[in-house]
Amino acid sequence: MAYVLFSAGSALFCAFLLLVASPPTSHSDVRNDMEKLDALGRTIQEARLSDPELEGSLKCSLCEMGMEVVQGLFIQNKSQDEIATVVTKLCILFHVEDKTVCTYIVQLFKHEILTVIDKLALSPKEACGLIVHDCGSPYDPTSFWNITLPNTPKPPVTPPKPPKPGAPVSRVLFLSDVHVDLLYKPGANVDCGEPLCCRANSPAGKGGPKPAGKWGDYRYCDTPLWTMENLLQHLAQKQSQFDYAIWAGDIPAHDVWNQSRTDQLHVLNTVSDMMLKYLKIPIYPALGNHESSPVDSFPPPFITGKDSISWLYDALAETWTHWTPVSTKRNIERGAFYSILIRPGLRLISINTNYCNTNNWWLLLNTTDPAGQLQWLTQQLQQAEDKGEKVHIIGHIPPGTNCLKAWSWNYYRIIDRYESTVAAQFFGHTHRDHFELFYDMKNRTRPTNIAYIGPSVTTYQYLNPGYKVYEIDGNYTGSSMLVVNQQTYIMNLTEANLTDKPNWQLEYDTKEAYNMSSMTPADWDKFVQRLEKDDKLFQTFYRYYYKSYPAEACDQKCRTALICDLKTARSDDPSMCTLTPEVTWRDLQNYRTANRLC
Structure with a gap:
């Protein structure tokens, strides 16, 4: 069940990177080279059916030849439109998408990407290495950097304990990846x-x-507007059960080749107004990667003028402050992140994970702590620690998924330092129902924290619509503020379409389904160990991971990759994975690429 459009923006950026390699010493015959590209493209199609390994090596040749073509266009001082025509051809040859999508998305991305590459220089090997897996030496946009942690010593760690029976519980509604399609x-x-x-x-x-x-x-x-409204009508009837809601981003549909800033703001306002109409509880939003136009395009604050992201952040500041204090507006306008005290002793921090997004090509200009967000997060956590507050962090992209390595590893350091302050983390993006575990930085054996990853409202792809309810250790002196249980609710789409009666029903209760007495990080670590040994438990987890859609069988590579992901909240980190000659790190990377959502 591969996600066909893993990222049209990222894939087209790869094609545009053909433009930035060092110029050749002489003019190439563009027409002859395009004929060669046509022939090579047909050969690749044949190889795809007969020999996947041969297909990979041929793609390297296609990449190198494509660079020669586009380099020739630069030498001849061709216009952006002329270059875009050739890049469209490359998009089609690379099977990024079909002819229509390639044509539209190149036009959508050309200005932004040419603006980036005007300030960026890559060698041919770096460009091809970024475009084609195992082809050349890719440019590494993750050159490592470190944020500065305060000199304040880390307090002694006291392992969290489950609350006593009968202790107060708060219930938090979690919605993510609604992807409403107004043209369904x-x-x-x-x-x-x-x-x-x-x-x-x-x-x-x-x-x-x-x-x-x-x-x-x-x-x-994606999600019809009336399905979204039906969900909110259902939630409105039970909203008295919820203390507040987390809304973890990705509002627009997946028509990423045919979107504009006006389109994105329209769907933002449409869905936000609907949320305001039905839910009379506090809602704390986080920014998804689909809210911008083009998709994944989130320039840091140093990009100003017409390429600035202020058109979106200013709109978010107006919308989000329906639910957050006016004091959050400045940070939302600057970087779409904020901090808010939900109640005495509990702070919520919403971070903008598009500043770690591997598909956000603006970060190629400077990946070092975009917008100073991680340094700001550290300061917020230090202040919370000083005041004795617990913190919940919300965001869209999980830190171990589709995140630039340096950002992800720095975030991991922050969580390690403030493990006694950060009581829970909540993310979306993958459309699946799972989690990522954090371990201590010293020997990577003691579980310290957990990032819960909630399911999508959209069905995209092969999923029932769903939402989550988290039960949190409640509002009383000495509360851990940890997640103590969770329930996932789904709508069986097959039944809804057959009966015309959508029914949002409990899919599973976590403690009951997984036979867990409590849900501390140590408990989740033990659960993962059980998954490795107990096939029946793993199949149960795998079914809920896909929200009860009859998923394809999970072979050994699939199982190893999934369990590896559960134990790895740091991107590009094989240290927690069980690797064998039969299942290598490269196998896991290939599996993830073929099955990821964004």
């Missing part, structure tokens, strides 16, 4: 050959028409 049309084709279907203008695709259901579809489709 029941009966439209669901498998149209484009990254997003189920629209009136969706192509016919292959294999005949496959009509979309009224309430959504498992295939290449």
Whole structure:
């Protein structure tokens, strides 16, 4: 169940990187080279069917030849439009997407990417290494840097204990990855050959028409607006049970090749107004990677003028301050992050993980702590520690997933230093239902923290719509503020489309389903150890990971990769993985690439 459009923006950036290699010493015959590219592209298609390893080596050749073509265009002082025409051809040859999507998305990205590469220089090996896996020596945008931690010594760690029976509990609603499609049309084709279907203008695709259901579809489709409204109507009836809600980002649909700033602001306002209409509880948002246009495009504050992200952050500041104090507005406008005291003793910090996003090509200009966010986070945590507050951190992209290595490893250091202050972390982005464990920095054996990763509202792809309810150790003196239990609710999409009666129902209660008496980091570490040995338990977890959609069988590489991810909250870190000659780190990386969502 690979996510076909793993990131159109990132993939097209790879194509545009062909532009920045060192110029050749002589003019290339562009027409002849394009004919060669055509022939090589056909050879790659044939190799894909017969020999995947050969396909990889041929892609290296395609990359190198493509660089020669585009370099020739630069030498001839061709315009952006002329260069974009060639990049569109490369997009099609690389099978990034079909002809229509390639054409539109190159036009969408060309100005921003050419602006970046005007200030960036890569060698041919670096460019091809970034474009094609195992081809050349890739540019490393993760050159390591370290934030400064306070000189204040880390307090002695007292292992958290489960609350006493009958202790107060707070209930927190978690919504993420709603991906509302305002153009969804029941009966439209669901498998149209484009990254997003189920629209009136969706192509016919292959294999005949496959009509979309009224309430959504498992295939290449996002959330109809009326399905989102039905969910909020359902939640409104039980909102008295919730103390507050976390809204972890990704509001727009996956039509990333055909979006504008106006489109993104329209869907932001539409869904936000609907949230305000139905939910009368505090809502604490975090920013997703799909809120910008182009997707994944989040320039740091040093990018000003027409390329600035202020058009989005200013809108977020207006919207988010429906629920957050006016004092948060300055940081939201600057970097889309904020800190708020929810109640005495409990602080919530919302971070902007687009500043770690591997697909945010603006970071190639300077990856060092964009917007000073991690240094700010450290200061917030130190102040919380000084005041005896516990902290919950919310964000969109989990720190061990799709995060630049230096950012991810620095974040890990911060959590290690403030493990007694950070009581819980909540993220979305993957569309799945799982978690990432943190371990001590000394020997990586003692579990210190956990990042909960909640499910998506969208069905994209092959998932039932879902949401989460976290039970938190409640508001009383001495509360740990830890998550003490969690429930996942889903709508069985098949039944909803058959009966025209959507029903949001409990999928599972964590402590009951996994036979856990408590949910401290140590308990989750023991749970992962059980997953490694108990196949029945693993299959149960795997089913809930996909929100009860009948997922494909999980082979050994799949199982190793998934368990590895549960133990790894640091990107590009194989140290917690069980590797064998049969299952290598490269195998796990390839598996993740083929199955990731964003």
